[in-house]
Each structure stands twice: as structure tokens, then as C-alpha cells.
Amino acid sequence: MERKRNLNADLIRCVAVYSVISVHFLLNSKFYSQPVVGFDMYFMCLMRACFMVCVPLFMILTGYLMWQKKLSKAYYKGIGKTVEIYVLASIACLLYKEYVLGYTGVTFVSGIFDILDYDGANYAWYIEMYFGLFLIIPFLNGAYHSLEGKRQKQILVWTMIVLTMFPKLVNNFNFTVEGWWLSPSLSKEYQKLIPSFFTGMYPITYYFLGAYLREYGCSLSRKKNLLLLVFFVWLFGTWNFYRSDGQNFVWGVNSTWGGENLITAGLLFVFLLHLHPDRWPGWSRKILVTVSQVSLGIYLISWIADQIVYRHFNELVPAVTERWRYYPLIAPAVFGLSFLGACILYLLRDGIHCIVETLSSFRKTAK
Numbered sequence: 369m370e371r372k373r374n375l376n377a378d379l380i381r382c383v384a385v386y387s388v389i390s391v392h393f394l395l396n397s398k399f400y401s402q403p404v405v406g407f408d409m410y411f412m413c414l415m416r417a418c419f420m421v422c423v424p425l426f427m428i429l430t431g432y433l434m435w436q437k438k439l440s441k442a443y444y445k446g447i448g449k450t451v452e453i454y455v456l457a458s459i460a461c462l463l464y465k466e467y468v469l470g471y472t473g474v475t476f477v478s479g480i481f482d483i484l485d486y487d488g489a490n491y492a493w494y495i496e497m498y499f500g501l502f503l504i505i506p507f508l509n510g511a512y513h514s515l516e517g518k519r520q521k522q523i524l525v526w527t528m529i530v531l532t533m534f535p536k537l538v539n540n541f542n543f544t545v546e547g548w549w550l551s552p553s554l555s556k557e558y559q560k561l562i563p564s565f566f567t568g569m570y571p572i573t574y575y576f577l578g579a580y581l582r583e584y585g586c587s588l589s590r591k592k593n594l595l596l597l598v599f600f601v602w603l604f605g606t607w608n609f610y611r612s613d614g615q616n617f618v619w620g621v622n623s624t625w626g627g628e629n630l631i632t633a634g635l636l637f638v639f640l641l642h643l644h645p646d647r648w649p650g651w652s653r654k655i656l657v658t659v660s661q662v663s664l665g666i667y668l669i670s671w672i673a674d675q676i677v678y679r680h681f682n683e684l685v686p687a688v689t690e691r692w693r694y695y696p697l698i699a700p701a702v703f704g705l706s707f708l709g710a711c712i713l714y715l716l717r718d719g720i721h722c723i724v725e726t727l728s729s730f731r732k733t734a735k
Contacts, residue, residue, distance in 0.1 A: 375645040375653060378660035380429050383640060385663040387422035388491075389670055389703045390415070390695070396678040397691040397698075404612035408689035413617075414605035415692065417632065423494060423625055424633030427571050430501065431578025432637075436513075439506035447502055450664065452720075454495050456713045457668035458488025464672050490671040501571050508572065512579055525580050528573040529630065535564035536627030540620055553613040558620075570626035577634060586638045593642070597635040604628040665710030666703070673705035 394400070399412050437443055462482060466474040482488040486496040515521050538561050542548040545555040588596075604623070612618045622628050645656060659666070681698055685691050691698075 373657065374433075375656060376641050376643065377429060377433060378656045379643065379645050380425055380637060380640050381660040381663045382656055383636070384422050384425035384429070385659070385666050386699075386703060387419045387425065388667050389706065390699050391419040391422055392491075392670065392674060393695055393699050393702070394419075396674050397682065398688050399691075400617050402616065402688040403614055404609055404617055405614050406689065408692060410605075410609045412692050413609040413612075414601060415695070416617075416623075417601045417605035417608065417628070420623070420625075420629050421633040421636050424574055424629045425637060426494070427501075427574035428578040428581070428633060428637050430498075430505075431575035431580075432582045433578075434505055435509060435579035435582050437505055437509055439510075443506060447499070449717075450495070450498065450502075452717050453665050453713055454489065454492065454668065455483060456716055457665060458483045458492065460669060460709070460713065461489045461671055464675070469675065489668045491668060494667070497571055501575065504572075505575070508575060509579070512576060518584055521580055521583070525573075525576050528569075528576055531563075531566040532570040532573045533567070533626040533630045535560075535562050535567055536621040536624065538562050539564055540622045551613055552611040553615045553618070556618060556620075564621075567621070567626060570630075573626070573630070574633075577630075578637075581638065581641070585641070588638060590639065590642050593635055593639045597632065597639060600628070600631050600635065604632065659707065662707065662710040662714055665713045666706045669709035669713060670702060670706040672709060673702045676705060677702050 394412060394416055399409075399416070402409065404410075404413065459479070462474055462479045465471040479488065486492040489495075512521065512524065515524060540558055542552070542555050542558050544559065545557075548554050608617070608620070608623050611620060645653060648656075677698060681691070681694065685694060
């Protein structure tokens with residue numbers, strides 16, 4: 369019997385990849401090189417607080433979908449599709465750098481090392497993280513399922529939050545520089561109030577959160593969920609605007625992939641779980657599934673689309689503070705180009721598989 373497709377997972381994947389495109393809009397429109405002053409930069413801080421859910425959504429979804437995977441040869445074979453798309457995307461980016469951007473020193477050997485170093489595709493840091501996470505997922509699942517009941521699993525999730533993410537919110541203030549609270553740009557040094565040694569393990573926290581939500585869900589009503597999501601986006605966007613205080617955007621520990629993004633991504637994930645895409649029109653469900661199936665390719669190939677679009681966009685709109693007004697045009701344009709590029713990658717992969725299978729069948733016939 370064919371397993372029913374989880375359209376909510378498809379929806380989450382689509383929102384996550386579009387959020388990647390959106391948060392890169394800020395990067396490529398030079399938001400981070402502009403003093404954070406005035407309404408325009410405040411609004412862009414709010415945009416950032418909203419779209420930084422992108423990678424956390426993917427991580428939570430990994431736990432949500434893979435929470436029952438066990439150690440087996442078949443499990444390890446499952447990484448093959450990710451590797452294939454990563455390598456093809458890296459080759460595409462390397463070719464673009466050499467033949468379009470005119471990079472020098474791009475050779476076959478350097479390309480191999482760039483792929484191994486996750487520099488071939490410029491947004492591939494996530495793949496490096498995912499490969500490591502993939503290897504330990506069966507063991508994470510073993511630890512998770514060994515716990516007795518809901519209460520112990522709640523303690524596991526909260527323990528990981530306290531170890532990996534809570535420090536990013538708490539170790540974020542300066543109590544020794546006079547006047548810091550009125551002008552945070554006076555110092556970018558902060559006092560450590562709680563241990564922060566394990567903050568780099570935040571992907572595991574997101575994973576366990578996804579596993580917990582898959583098993584127990586969340587009873588928060590949709591209305592309260594949405595209100596909390598809007599409130600925390602406003603709160604974190606406002607805080608990051610305040611702490612930058614006329615300087616270029618301050619990358620505090622709170623505003624990286626852990627910290628505040630746990631709250632916004634968790635709330636958005638639950639909100640999307642409570643929607644009913646299975647009731648949507650058939651054409652919209654087809655679009656949802658199609659985009660979801662190539663979302664990894666969209667993520668990785670979007671760097672090329674960024675180079676194409678923003679080179680012209682930034683020349684046409686020289687004022688950084690004006691660029692956010694064109695987001696409704698630019699982000700969809702980048703997404704569309706990335707989608708087309710991703711479709712080409714998957715067609716290439718399928719073509720290579722077809723050739724390999726054909727050659728294999730010829731060899732068997734010859735024998």
C-alpha cells in the first residue's frame with residue numbers, strides 16, 4: 369500500500385527554502401554594510417527576524433521526518449541523493465565562477481578540493497552540517513526512544529535548549545561599560561552569565577525538537593500561535609535594531625542560527641503543521657510537491673541566481689535603504705531562476721542514473 373504523502377512537510381520545506389532566498393535578499397542587497405538607522409533599516413531588521421527561520425525549519429523537519437530511522441546499510445545508502453545534488457550544484461557554481469564571473473585559478477584539481485571543502489557551492493555550509501548530523505541520527509534516535517514517556521523526552525529537549533541555545537539569549541549583555549544600555553554600540557563584548565560550551569550543538573537540539581513534535585505535537589491554538597510568532601518577530605527585530613545602534617548590523621550570538629531563531633522557527637513550524645494543504649486545490653498541491661522535491665537544489669543553486677539578479681538590481685537601485693521595497697519582485701525572480709536551475713540539476717541526475725543503468729544492463733547481457 370502506497371504511503372500517503374505528508375503535505376505539511378512539503379509546505380514546511382517550501383517555506384524554508386523561500387525563506388533562504390529571502391534572507392539572502394538582505395545579504396545581497398548589502399543590508400549588512402549599511403548603518404542601522406531609520407525606519408527602512410528597522411523594517412529590514414524585522415524582515416531578517418522573520419526569514420532567519422529558514423535553516424532551523426529544515427533542521428526541525430529533519431527530526432520530524434527521520435525520528436524513527438535505525439542503524440542499517442539501507443539507511444546509509446539514503447545519503448546518496450543528497451551527495452549527488454550537492455556535487456552537481458557545486459560543479460554548476462564552479463563553472464559559473466570560471467566562465468561567467470571570470471575567476472582565475474579554477475582547475476579540475478582545485479574544483480575537487482572546493483567540493484570536498486564545501487566551497488564549490490557557496491551556500492553549502494548546511495550540507496557539511498547535514499552530513500555529520502545524518503551520520504549520528506540513528507544514535508540520536510536510539511537515545512530518544514530509550515527514554516520513558518513524554519515527560520523524560522520533554523526534559524531531553526529542554527536540557528538541549530538550555531545547553532545550546534539559552535546561552536545565546538542570556539550571554540548577550542554588557543553590565544560593565546557605563547552607558548551601554550543606552551548605546552549598545554559602545555562595546556561588542558558581553559558578559560557570560562551561564563555556560564556556553566555546547567552552543568555549537570544546536571542542530572541536535574532542533575533535531576530532538578522535531579522528533580518530539582512528530583510524536584506528541586503541540587496543543588497551542590492556531591490564533592495564539594500566530595500572535596506569538598508575530599510578537600517574537602517584532603521583539604527580536606526591534607532588539608537587533610536597538611543593539612546595532614547606528615552601526616552596521618551587529619551579529620550577536622542571539623541572532624545566529626540558534627538563540628532567538630529557536631523560538632520563531634519553532635512557532636512557525638507548529639503553525640504550518642496545523643494548516644491543511646490536503647484541502648487545497650489540486651494545482652496548488654502539485655506545485656507544493658514539485659517545489660518540495662527540488663528544494664535542496666533550489667537552496668544550493670540559488671547562489672548563481674543571486675549573482676545574476678543582484679548584479680543588475682543593485683545598480684538600478686543604488687540606495688540600500690530603498691531596496692527592501694523591491695523585495696516582492698526580486699525574491700520571486702531569484703526563486704524562479706533557482707527553481708529552473710534545480711530542475712536542470714535533477715534532470716541531469718536522472719539522466720546520469722539512466723545511462724549508468726543502461727550500461728549496467730548491457731554488461732549483464734554481454735556476460
